[in-house]
Amino acid sequence: MEEEQQPGRRTLLGAAVLGAAGAGAMALGTGTAHAAGDEAASAGRSRDRHGGGELPFPAVIAHRGTSGYRPEHTLGSYQLAIDMGADVIEQDLVPTKDGHLVCRHENDITATTDVADHPEFASRKATKTVDGAKLTGWFTEDFTLRELKTLRAKERIPAQRQHNTLYNGRWEVPTFEEVLDWAEEQGRRRGRRVWLHVETKHPTYFAKLGLALEKPLAKLLRRYGRHKAHSPNFVQSFEPSSIAKLGKLVDCPGVVLLGALTTRPWDFVESGDPRTVADLVKPEGLQWIAEFAQGIGPTLELVIPRNTDGTLGEPTTLVRDAHARKLLLHPYTVRNENTFLPVDFRRGQDPNDYGDAFGLFKRYFATGIDGLFSDNCDTALLAAEEFRGRG
Numbered sequence: 001m002e003e004e005q006q007p008g009r010r011t012l013l014g015a016a017v018l019g020a021a022g023a024g025a026m027a028l029g030t031g032t033a034h035a036a037g038d039e040a041a042s043a044g045r046s047r048d049r050h051g052g053g054e055l056p057f058p059a060v061i062a063h064r065g066t067s068g069y070r071p072e073h074t075l076g077s078y079q080l081a082i083d084m085g086a087d088v089i090e091q092d093l094v095p096t097k098d099g100h101l102v103c104r105h106e107n108d109i110t111a112t113t114d115v116a117d118h119p120e121f122a123s124r125k126a127t128k129t130v131d132g133a134k135l136t137g138w139f140t141e142d143f144t145l146r147e148l149k150t151l152r153a154k155e156r157i158p159a160q161r162q163h164n165t166l167y168n169g170r171w172e173v174p175t176f177e178e179v180l181d182w183a184e185e186q187g188r189r190r191g192r193r194v195w196l197h198v199e200t201k202h203p204t205y206f207a208k209l210g211l212a213l214e215k216p217l218a219k220l221l222r223r224y225g226r227h228k229a230h231s232p233n234f235v236q237s238f239e240p241s242s243i244a245k246l247g248k249l250v251d252c253p254g255v256v257l258l259g260a261l262t263t264r265p266w267d268f269v270e271s272g273d274p275r276t277v278a279d280l281v282k283p284e285g286l287q288w289i290a291e292f293a294q295g296i297g298p299t300l301e302l303v304i305p306r307n308t309d310g311t312l313g314e315p316t317t318l319v320r321d322a323h324a325r326k327l328l329l330h331p332y333t334v335r336n337e338n339t340f341l342p343v344d345f346r347r348g349q350d351p352n353d354y355g356d357a358f359g360l361f362k363r364y365f366a367t368g369i370d371g372l373f374s375d376n377c378d379t380a381l382l383a384a385e386e387f388r389g390r391g
Contacts, residue, residue, distance in 0.1 A: 058371045059370065060380040060381050063377075064375070073091065091103045093213060094206070100175055107202065121143075126139065145175065180220060195233060197234050217246070235255070237256070240265055243293050281318055295370075297373075300332065311344040
C-alpha cells in the first residue's frame with residue numbers, strides 16, 4: 001500500500017553504496033553547482049516520472065546499517081538505523097555454498113566474522129582471485145548456511161572504531177530473507193514500509209561458480225511483494241549487466257554504482273568492453289545507463305573531487321548531467337571520523353576523532369543530489385533536516 005504524500009516530502013529514486021574510491025575530475029568537468037532549488041525541482045520531475053514511493057529529499061541511506069556504531073550488516077546495525085530514523089537501509093548480498101543470499105559486504109568474511117577462531121573451519125582458508133584481486137581468507141561460497149550460522153559478526157575496522165568491538169559476537173550473519181522478515185515486522189510496527197537498498201556483489205564472479213545472484217534475489221523480492229515499480233526498495237550493482245538482468249525480472253528501480261574515474265566495471269573487463277567510469281559519467285554514458293536503470297550511485301569524488309592536497313574541490317557537472325537524463329544520484333559514503341574526511345574538514349590531531357561532518361554534508365546536499373549514504377545516519381539526518389529547513 002502506498003503512503004499518502006505529506007507536506008515537505010517528495011517521491012524519490014536513487015542509490016549508492018560503500019567506501020570512497022579515487023579522486024580527480026578532469027574527465028567530468030567542474031563548475032558551479034546549480035542552486036539547490038533548481039536541482040530539487042529537476043530531481044522532483046525525475047522522481048515523479050519514475051515513481052518509487054515516498055522518501056524525503058534529500059534521503060539518508062544507512063550504509064550497511066549504522067556501521068559507525070555497530071558491526072556492519074547485522075540485525076543490530078539495521079535496527080539501530082531504523083530506530084535513529086534512517087530513510088533507507090542498505091544490504092550487500094553474497095551467496096552461500098548452498099545458494100542462500102546472506103548480508104556481507106564481501107564474500108571474504110575474514111575481517112567481519114570470528115571464522116578464524118573456529119578450528120573446525122581452518123581447512124576452509126583459501127586464496128582466491130575475486131574481480132582481479134588476490135585474497136586469502138574464508139569465503140561465503142565455501143560454507144553452507146548451517147555452517148555460516150555458527151559464526152558471529154565482528155567489527156571490520158577495530159583500530160578506527162574501538163567502541164564497536166563491544167558488540168563483537170552479539171549477532172549472526174543474517175540472510176536476506178531474515179532481513180525481509182525483519183523489515184516487514186518493523187513496517188507493521190511503524191505503520192510504514194521499510195525502504196531497502198539491495199546490492200548484488202561480484203555478480204559475474206558468482207555466476208561463474210553457478211551461484212548467480214539475480215534470480216534468487218528476484219524470487220525473494222517477489223515473495224515479499226517488493227518487485228514492483230513502487231516497491232520500497234532499490235536494486236544496485238557495480239556491474240551494469242546485473243542491473244539489466246534484474247530489470248527483466250523485477251520492476252523496482254535499478255541503480256548503477258560508479259567507482260573511481262579510471263576503474264572499469266568487472267563485467268566490462270570480462271566482456272572486453274573498454275569503457276571506464278570516466279566514459280560512463282559523460283553525457284553519452286549516462287544516456288546509455290538511463291536505458292535500463294533509474295539512478296546512479298557515484299563515489300563522492302565524482303560529485304565533488306578532492307584537490308591534490310586532500311582538500312575538497314569544486315562540484316563537477318555530474319548532478320546536472322544525470323538529472324538531465326532523469327537519473328537520480330545517491331553518492332557514497334560520508335563517515336564522521338577525521339581519517340575519512342577531506343583535509344579541510346578534519347578537526348584535531350587524532351584520525352579517529354570526529355571532524356566537521358556537518359560541513360561536508362552541507363556541501364554535498366547543496367549540489368542537488370537526491371540523497372547520501374552515511375555510516376552515521378543520526379549525523380546525516382540532522383544535516384538533512386537543517387538543509388530542508390533552509391529550503
